[in-house]
Amino acid sequence: MIAIDVAGLNVRFGAFRAITDLSLTIDYGEVHAIIGPNGAGKTTLLDVISGLTRPVSGRVTLDGARELTRLSDTAIARAGVRRKFQKPSVFMALSVGENLEIGGLGDASLIDETARLIGLADQLQRPAGTLSHGQKQWLEIGMVLAARPRVLMLDEPVAGLTDGETDLTAELIATLRGPDRAIVVVEHDMDFVERIADRVTVLHEGRTLFEGAMADARQDRQVIDVYLGR
Template structure:
């Protein structure tokens, strides 16, 4: 696994770490998927992790989000919490958002409804759709729709979007929640060059 610093990463040296992975080891029934993986990510930093199929990229995200528990090592978030001691729901509540490789939007709902649900994800689907949004939340949805160029699609059913637009929408569902740390697994998979 290699990590790459991206251009424009100018705050890297000045900011505190948001995530510190220390000697993470993951073993699946004798198969060593991650070996002594250490990695620091700073506030405001964009980091890309590249590696061939099976290198352990998804496993790394599974460790950070609590889906996989490492055999050893620590994942210190915001210099205080060890994520390896928490379950996935508690980790999501700490402001860590994750986009999976395959888009998982609600296809029968409109683009806008998907974003509304993401903002009110502590309620049941129908309860959340009935709950009123604050003006601030409305503004946030408008902002994200403009950012992802989905403004003209807001009333469209998500199932009718192109694959790339579904990926954008799923990223939008994370952005409206204003995550502190955002993990994207293969965000450009299946996208056109322009969409990427």
């Protein structure tokens, strides 16, 4: 079942075409990676889905019914479409627990459950500013999880993480997947992507270059030429 249906999307910044005639679906139950070189339009795609950037044409439909390009970013978030940004933006002066509370978790047992999921159960009192980079990324994922999102979008969740932290993030994503959730991951770490993703879409200059399994993307001549071989 399709969660997000992107059809004929075009995004421009002035004369620059950031996304051109892009169509793809994000299905419930899958982990769908969006990969490609710097500037390919990956973050821009997430910005359009979350209502932060408006396309010049095309449609983004949630559950075959709601046209997201007509909704505000707040309404889209309320509809269960949530995202972790490329740069972590946790509140440094607040504790882990307070950050989770701001994420929308009023309930103490939900805070505990989420803290366990992200490996920070014994760090609830700790100021977020003192966490490692990896822990900050997980806290940010936890803040997004608070809303129990149906569509979860993670922009570069393992950038700057150690190998051990990257492994733990892969395990976390495996735990978060489920039949009622669609997960979108933008990432440059190809081994991580191969481990977590059912399907990858390779973007290049705002267009789809490849769609399929990561193992097949690694063998694709065009993908190697513009991205993997560099």
